[in-house]
Every structure is written in structure tokens, then in C-alpha cells.
Amino acid sequence: MAVSPGPAGSRIPALARTRVGVLQVLVLALLLTLGARLWYLQVRSGPEFQQAAAANDLRTVATAAVRGSILDDQGRALVTNHTTLQVAVDLSTLMHQPAQGRAVLERLAGVLGVPASQLEQRSRLCSSAVSQPCWTGTPYQPIPVAQDVPAPVAIKLMEERDQFPGIVVGPAADRSYPEPYGVRAAQVLGYLSPVNPDELSEPNSPYQPTDMVGRSGLEQTYDAQLRGHSGVQEVSVDNLGRAVRTVSSTPPVPGDDLVTTLDARVQAVAEQQLAAAIDNARKGWDKNSQHSYRADSGAVVVVDVNTGGIVAMATYPSYDPTVWSGGISPSVYAHLTDPGAGTPLLDRAYQGQFAPGSTFKIVTTSAMLQDGFPAHGTYDCSPDFAIGSQDFHNFEGEAYGPITLKQTIEVSCDTVFYRAAYDMWLRDGGNRPVAHPADPVQTMALAYGLGKATGIDLPGEAPGDVQTRQEKMATWQKMKGAWCTRAKTGYPEVAGSDPTRAAYLKQIAYENCLDGWQFRGGDAVLEAIGQGGILVTPLQLARAYAALANGGTLYQPHLEKAILSPDGKVVSTFQPKVTGHVPISPSTRSFLIDAFQGVAQAGTASGVYGGWPLNQIPVGAKTGTADVYGKQATSVFASFLPANHPQYAIAMMVSQGGQGAITSGPAVEKIEEALYGVQGGAIVPNAAMLRNPPANLPVINPDGTLAVPASAAFDLSGATGPNPSVADAAFHVTGMPNAGPGPAPLPLFLPERRYADLLRTGALA
């Protein structure tokens, strides 16, 4: 059979064959195009797409770590965690409901008994347009909207799950405050709030979106140790956000525990005695102001003189730290920051600055003795001392004639110190100072650690003030413009209500304008008795007496004793830090210790220690009553004991509290009674709370439970709580702690199992 070899004669047009050939080329071209495009996408731009694809399907879900506890020196928990039933909103599910789940939230609000608007506010996401209250974390994390939900409510929510799509009920960890012996220590412990977006966006931010961050007190200082590390799970999700598989998983590492030097029992006594002292002071009548004492605020500090460890630190007004549990309410937070309520958020013990009054004489006497004033000479205790036209009086015009220096301290005769300070000032050249004035009192004050922050391990410490020549000059240069204007214009805004005060202020402005730079005799004299340019915090005062008591070593005050891992291993122990030495000779020291014992035995504090076995436990003490212009006197008391072998130094200050020996002294003595078990003038060894701070660390079992030493029963009944309604504060405050969190929900903690459940049910997306 023959085969046609060519197109001619076929019914196929030649054109058709050509065009099939064209078609063939076209096919080839199109396939090559596809191949080229494939190469472009996969090889040329491959890395770009790989990144985009990775971001497309990866979600990071944080599992909060269990935060460490804060323990006292015996291992009693001051802050720990407890499990609460928490209701959280899973936005990714809720947003798929009709009207973005508004109806669901309204139903939930009805069940929880809160306004729906509150739930909406708490579950909305923060953005530039949406400010607090809102959720700062990631929308892939269920957002807690209610804590401590009663079990029946939780069960209802779980049973009627179809009615509550996107609502997640489960256990969560929250901060709790066991308050052993009624201890509050709220300001020392501090509080937490959710991590904010700025902190999250910092480079190398240690935070996860679910983290709670310490915002004040020990929670802030030791945040890194307490917080632990959140677990991070990278989950590969599908197009509906359902987890397909876990790409990487870092389990949460629980935070370490902080063992503090605080002793819960002593702290409880200190808090109660402070509150009681303030209550008592308010019953007293102030002749000068013709008003009962306002006693608006105060603090007491008990420090271990040999280490600088803080055994107790109480402040007034205070508050109950449990207000932070489950999220603080806006009204409570407003109260805590309200100056009208005394700003209870502040810790006066290290953030309140008060004039120390005669307790400052520890500095002046040290300066005198080191400057060559004879320790055993006689000094003239006249009723007053004049510099030019200005008269400086003794307290209530007392006069004892020629007395020894020890007696001077015992009776706290101001005129002796005026005269000594004036002499020193004259030796420095008076109003025409020498090139390098010695300024013995101011120099000694700085050496005692006053006028600058002590470095305590708490945030926002107030530095106090010791006004020196240099400081006066600097202040004058800054202020002279304003002073000189005021010297001319006066104070018309004050004159309307108080012409006397306006005239006084104008005079001061005039003098300041003229020679406000000058360190005058009057300045030197007033500072010598702890007034005028001297401001101290109770903590600084306690440390100054501790330095004297321990032989002149200035320790950095601290609350940290040790860091323990969750299974009880010691991570680190705090080693006492020496920050300086007070330049006093042993004879000066022994003179002062003897003199302060004299104060307790026969001097201004003898009334305080009337019922104290001074022969068994000798005590050194000094009273102070500082005049503050425009306010009632500040009550100050400083003490150390045992004087022969010092262990503790205690300082207490009460703004507008009257005399040191009447308001503060007895409270300090009560704390000392508790420390040493003094009852009715006799020592009851079993009643002693803390003769010495424990040398060892509390033992924590490997399973994390505390092996708390058995504690002696101590009756704290009858102690009164503080009254938060106080008049305006009479102290200088610096270093406000970080702005609080407002009414934000408190911590979210999803235990692993719960998290797994969420993944399984697909609720977590």
C-alpha cells in the first residue's frame, strides 16, 4: 500500500500545516514561559516567599511562668500565688460571632453580674486609638476579663458552651497575700501590672505578651528573678487559625523565690505600733497650733546594724495589698494615689523626707568631737542664743546653765549646739568664707550617709537633703530670678487670706534674692539641730544610728537575703555591702553610745524606757521634735540596742506628730519589747520574737513546700487598722513610683494542660 509522501493533493491546505507548526511553537513558548515564571518565583524570589510563608502560618503563644514568692526571713510567704477560676475571652472565636460577639458578651455580663461595657473594655485590643482599659497582649491569647469566678458560674459557662462561643473558663494563677500575723507591707512588696507595648517592642525585650511586670517595691526590684521565663510555643496554624502542629516549644521556667530580711512578726508589730502611735498622737493637743495633732503620716524602720538588713519597715497611711488580687478596681487605685488620702501608695520609710530635729545631734556631736570640742568640758545651756538681731531658742525656753556635753545630749539642749555650730561657722570665715571651709557638721552629715540615697533595693528612694554652701549657691543661681521678682511683688495671692504669712514670705524672698547664695550663721545653727536645710528619710536616720552602733560602718540597707530556686536550692545570698565608714574615733563613738544610753536612763527618753530592764538590755536612744514652718512639729525617735552589743537600730518619724518622746518613743519601745520579749519590765525569753536575725536561710523542700519553722504564738489582737482619712502630707516626697496600671486585669496564667485543651478544642487560635 502506498503512502502519500506530501501535502500536495491532500485535502489539507498547505496553510493549515504551517499553522499547526506555528501552534506547536506557541505551545513550546507558553510552556517555557511557565517554566521561567516558576524559576522566578521559586529561585529568584524564593527567600522572600519563604519568609512570608513562615509568618503566614506561625503563631506564638506564651504560657506565663509561675512567679516566685516573696518570703520573710523564716520562709513565711508574704506574696505568693493562688489559683483562681478565670473567665477569658478568645477574640478570634468571638469576632466570628454575629456583631462581633456583642450578644455573647452581654450574656456573659449577665452571668458574671458586671456591666457589659466593662467586659468590652477589658477585651478590646489596645492601639493608638484605643487606650486603657484595654488588652495590651496578643489577640491569640485568651484575654482575662474576670477572676475568682464562683464555681457555679464557671460550671454554668462551661455547660452552656454553645451559648458562650469564644468564652474560655479555666484556672489561672494570681498574686495572693497571705498576710502572716496581719502583715501588710504593701508598699515594700509592690505590685504588678501587665507588660506594656513599649516594653514589648524594646529590642531584646525579655517580656512575653502575657507577662506581668513588677511596678513598685520588691516586685519591681526583683522582677527579673521573680518573673521566671514564660513558655513560648510556636504553633503552625491553618487557614482558620487552628493549630496544626507545634513547631517549637519552650516550657515556662518558674521564677525564683525571694527571701527577705523582713520578719513577718516584727513587721506586724511595727505596722501596728505605728498605726497605734498615730492614733494616740491625734488625741494629743498642740498648744502652738491650737489644734490636736494631725499626725498625717509616718514610718518606722528596724535595721540590723551588722548587715544593713531591714527587719521591719512600716509606713502610714498604708493599705491592704490584697486589693491588687484579681485586678485593682479603679476607685481603689484612685484612693491609693490621692494626695488627699495621703497617697498610701508611697512608702514614707524611704520615700518620705522629714526634718530629723534633735536626732540629728548624733551628727553634730560627732562633728564637734572630731573638730576638737572637749568631750568632758562644760557647755553653757542658756535659754537662747542670738546671732545679730535673730534669736535662736531652746525647746520651750529651757535652760540648764553650765552642763557637760553628755548632759547636753541627755536633755537635748539646743543652745549648746547653736553655739558650737556658730563657732565652727566663724572658723570657716563666717560671711566671708575661707577658700576651703571645713563645714564639720555638713561633712559629717554626708559621712553618716545623709543627703543622698542609701541604695536600698527598692525603687524610687528619696535622697533627703543636707544643705551645704555649694548647694545653696547652686540653688540661688537657679532661683534668684524668681526670688528677686517675689521680693518686689510680694505674695498677693497669699496676702488675701494670711497677710502675716505673705509678709514673712516676701521678707524671705527679699533676703534670698539679696544673698541667698550665702551660707549664713543662721543656716549653720539651724542645721546643727536637724532643722532648716536638713531632711532625712526614716531609713537614713536608722542607718546613721546603726553606723554609730556597729562601730562606724555604713551598710547599704537591703531587703534581699537570698534568692532560692523553686525547688529550694540557693541561687544567691546577699552579701552585706559596705558603702562607707563614718570618720569618728573610738572615743567619740563610746562617748556617744554612753550619752545615748544616758538619754534612755535619765534624759528625754527616760519616760519611754521607764518600764524597760535597762540593766539587762541597755538601750541607746535620742528623741527629736522638729519644728516645720506652717505645720505641727515632727515627732522623731531613734534608738539602738543592746547598747553594749548592738543588734538593731530603729528610727521612727511621724509628721505633725508632736514630741518625739511622746508619740514615737513609746511605739519604738513596744517594738523593742516584742524583739526581746520584754513583758512588764522583765524579760520573758520565750516571748522574744527575734533576739537576733536568723543566720540561716529558711529551708524549702524540693517539692516547693516551705519547711517553715514553728513560730511562737504572739498576741496581736487589739491592734487597730490605719485610718486612711488624713490631712495633707507634711513631708517632702520624691520619686513617685511608676504610674500604676489603672484598672487592668491581673495576671493570666494558663497551665500547660489547659493550654493543650484549648489547642485541642480549637478555641485557641
Add this chain to the structure above:
Amino acid sequence: MIIGEKAGLPPVVTAPAPYGNRLTAAARSASGRGGALRRFDWPLFGSAVALSLYGALLVWSATRARSQLTGGDPQYFLKRHLLNLVVGVILAIAVSALDHKRLRALTPIVYIFALLGLLAVLSPLGSTVNGARSWIELGAGFSIQPAEFAKVGVVTAVAMTLSARSPVRRGADLRAPLRTTTTHERTPGGEVPTARQIGLALVAAAVPMGFIALLPDLGTTMVIVATVLGMVVVSGARLRALVLLTVLAGAGVAAVVKLHLLAAHQVNRFAAFADPNLDPQGVGYNTHQARMAIGAGGLFGQGLFQGAQTNGQFVPEQQTDFVFTVVGEELGLVGGLLMIALFGVLLWRACGIARAATEPFPLLLAAGVVGWFTFQTFENIGMTMGIMPVAGIPLPFVSYGGSSMFANFIAVGLLENVRLRSTR
């Protein structure tokens, strides 16, 4: 067979020696059954089966985890795909075995059945998936997509119309069309379709196309337009006819756009094509996710069953229209090029069959299938890579879908039929 009996005519000048051998072999095989097996185009058939098996793997990978689709059996789609392949192969063999006369005789019947199917799917019998009323549910999980079979109907009908002898030459002999293979009009230039034939062909294509456009199934409509245009061009139509046709087609497209005859989702697809970054969560989601999946594959891919985008089910319709994203992500450039190469083999062989055709009808038949497969392949792979607008058409052989698979293998059967009976 009596094809090409004109032994005395001059041979093709450029024909190479091996070609001559093949021709001798072809001549021998045409008479015996063993010869038919040898003439059978194995590379063509093999590449079609290989693509289907390749597709089976990809469909499996894309559907393993989609339990809402598979009803719990991860291999559900794999099994169905392989079953479809077996049925398809049987159909291809059956079609290739058809007698030439019967094939022509069957053409009007196929065409009419295709029209009936389309009418049925437009009637309440049809069910709507993804906005298009394209399926007839048969029960037991089976459904057919008449538009796929309509392609076969259109290709055969257009081929027949364009290749029919001019009525003028045939006179009034109504049986003439059936005799064309035995009638030898040896015009040196061959037969060029008349304007009337082209018009008839267009009408033959337009009727089912209109039904398909009503579904609406824009993708299949585009495939038919491209296929018919290709066939008209290949038929040897004169240039002015082609120009006129192009103008008409342009006017038609303009009218469709101006009169807002396209559904919103269709307009969106074109918008997403024009702007690749348009609304990645909405209109542009498909193309965005598809390109991301392919791009993430790199040179060698993430490995079969390992694709994150595939496992995450980010690409919609991944086992059907977007099946190419699976090969792109999991097997990379190497796997993608292998697939394109398989299509290359298939289409190259199909072109070869068209070129070797001895009669207009088989030539047009083969060219129609080439046009159909080429456009559908380019459009499908192109849309997953963002160089073509998204249209809901499957990738021949590879995508999951019985109707598509059957239609594709019927087309392969047509090519083999041409190869066995109507080539030199």
C-alpha cells in the same frame, strides 16, 4: 485503509530518513492488529497517565488533612483520583478504537448530549458550588460536570463543520459528509473552509459556550474560545476572516465588560490579577496564598506531605484548580519543571499527530485538543503563579475531578484515534 494512495506524487522534500522509516512502519501497522499497538502513540498516552499519577500524589497530599472533605479517610481523594484514571484510560482506549466513520457519525450525538447536559445543569437538576452552577449530583458522592464533556462536543463539532466539503462542491448530495474520507478532491492547495463553514463552526461553538457562560463558568468559556479560535486559524482560514474574527471577539469582550455581564467574583479575579497586592485577605487571597506556597518551595521543595502552606490549608481548592501549588511548595522547581515537561511531551506529540494528519477533520480534531490542553494548562498554572487571572478550571489530568479526567482521556483517545487511522 486507503489513505494517501497517491504514490506517484512528489515526496516531501524535507522529510528526513527516520521519518521515512516511521512512515513505512506506520503503513505496515495500519493493516494489522499488532501494527495498531506499534502505531499507538505511547509517549502521548504515557505522559497523560504519568501526569494523572503525579496528580494523584498531589491530590493526596492536599486532601490528607482536610477531614471535612474526606470524611475521615485520608486516602479518599487518592482512591477516587485513581479510579477516575482507570475509567479515563478505558474511555481513551475505547475512543481510540472507534472506527473512523463511527467517530464522525457519533460527533452530532456527542454534541447533542453535551447540550442536553448543559441544559440539565442549568435546570433545577444542577447544583451550585463556589457560585457556579456547574454540577449535576448523581448521588453516592458522584457528580458530573457537563461543561467538561462539552469541550469534547465542541472540538468534534467544530472540526466536523470546518472540514466538511463545501456544499457547492458536494451539490445536493446529503450523504456527502459521510463520504468525505472516500472522496478524493485533489486540489493542490487543499480545502480552505468557506466563510459559511466558519460561521457554522462559530455557531456550533457559541451555543454550548453560551450555556456555559450562563452557569457561569468563565474559565471553561475562555478555554472554548481559545480552542475554537485555534481551530479556525489552523483550518487554513484566510487572513481577513481571522482579522474579522479577532475584531468580533474583541467587541464581544468589550460588550461583556461594558454591560456588566460578569459576576462580581469574576471581576474581582481580574482586579486581583491586575494588582497582585490587592486585599490579600479578601479578593487577592487565592492568588496571594498560591504564589506564597509556590515561592516557598524553592529549588527542591519542602518535601511531599511537608508543605506548610499545604498542610495549613491556606490555598483554597488546592486539590482541584490550585493543585499546582502543591507541586510548587512540596517538590519545588524540580518537581514543577518535571510536570511542565510532561505536558511538553504530551502537547508535542499531539502537535505531531496534527501535523501528520492526512485529512482536515482529524487534523482539526488534533489541533483542537492541542489548543484546548495548551490553553487550559497555561491558564491554570499561570493563574497559580500570578501571570494569568484566576479562572475556575482544572489542570488537565493532574487536578482532582472525574468529569475533567474523563473528558481529558476522551481527548487523548481522539488523538490516538487520529494517530492510528488518519496520519501518514
